[in-house]
Amino acid sequence: MAAITCESVTKTFKETPVLHDITMEVEENTIFGVLGPDGSGKTTLLRLLTGLLKPTSGSLHLFDTDVSKDTVHALQGVGCLVGEPAFYRNFTAEENLHLFADLLGADADEVVQSCGITFQNTLVKYLTYTQKKQLAIATALLGNPRLLLLDEPVSNLDAAVRSQVKNLLQSEAEKETTIFFTTSNLHDIKDLAAHALILKEGEPTACGPVKTLDLNTLEVNT
């Protein structure tokens, strides 16, 4: 069964096309990367997959469930990080995690350990960007999801944390979690992804196994 299916997905904002005719399929237990420069529609695609946006035309399915028609069912067992990490500022990192863990009936302590979170007692408003992103990834991992939808999970992170997050994603993939992530960095695709979709100005320019794609000809933020 495909973890993600997009069929002719188009999204326009006030008649401005942001994504045009995206068709792709992501198999289970794989790491799939979407590569493209800023403004290429990567985050919009992720927002569509998580039901935050409705497609102008076309359909998106997560494990055979139409996201637009039944978002709640489609997001069962799916961990998400979309856009900039956002948390409740007056709560500590751990309180935020527990807040969402209680909501999902998941164990927060487990992800605190696996994500190497050492700032659990710090209020979110005092966290650095890297720490917020780590916390967002930890939140996405709550409840052992079978699919992770991650928007630029390793972008703008400190070098050490960047490598730690990459290792974490690889170990999640080994546990048969499907990972779908976006990036504007070619190295992330080379390091992590088995399959990739290349987006440029909202249009897919290439899609397939990373080994078969001519990534060196791409002009993105390498």
Place this chain on the structure above:
Amino acid sequence: MNLLNLLKFEIKKLFKQKIAYIALTLAILLSIIHFLLNFVNRPADAYSGFNVLLDNLQIHTVVLFTLPIIAILMAVWSVSEEFSTGTIRTLMTKPVKRENIIVSKLLALLLYMCFVSYTIMGVSFLLGLRWGYGEGVISFVPSLLLMYFEYILGTMVLVAFTFVVASFTTNTVVTALISLGFHRVFLVLEFFTQVQKFTFSYHVSNSVQLLMARSIDFRQAYQSLAVVLIYILAFLLLASTLWDRRDITT
């Protein structure tokens, strides 16, 4: 993911905010000031009994004017803050029904408003017992609890309306001003006999007056309660429909 989990989630968030305690403190202070003014200006012969009790319990001033403002501001914070900080995105990417988010926010605010209102009532009551009320006051307590609850339900109409406004705009100030304006418009409409029966605020006042009269016409009381509940449900339905169709772009 059930509504109860979401309700717990909303309550934890609500009671973690400074604004929740600032509003409570403000309401208590106003209630004490109002009591002191009533006590200082008390009529020589008439300072006992049910009417005085009502005056001192601020049914007409603190409750009538302060609670709606607190309810609207808390509702604005509850929704607009989530949109402006992006936390709504974090929440909505969990398997949660959007209508359940709205309902849980309304229920959390209902509990909060009960907490604020009955705290005001408790403070006033203690002050009154010490410095003012005559004998037999305790027998009015059930009626008072119901009166306050009628006002709390009235504020829930404003909360639900604020959710509708928040589905159009993420601007906190605009949302608050529109909701406060809506409340004022209904207070004005109450004066026109042709339309007053269609306003929720008239039915809130009507229910309270029935309880004050202590000879309750249950048919009228139920009618008024039904009108207030219809308002709440209608606005909730509208808000959840609008939220469901809305693109979350924050």
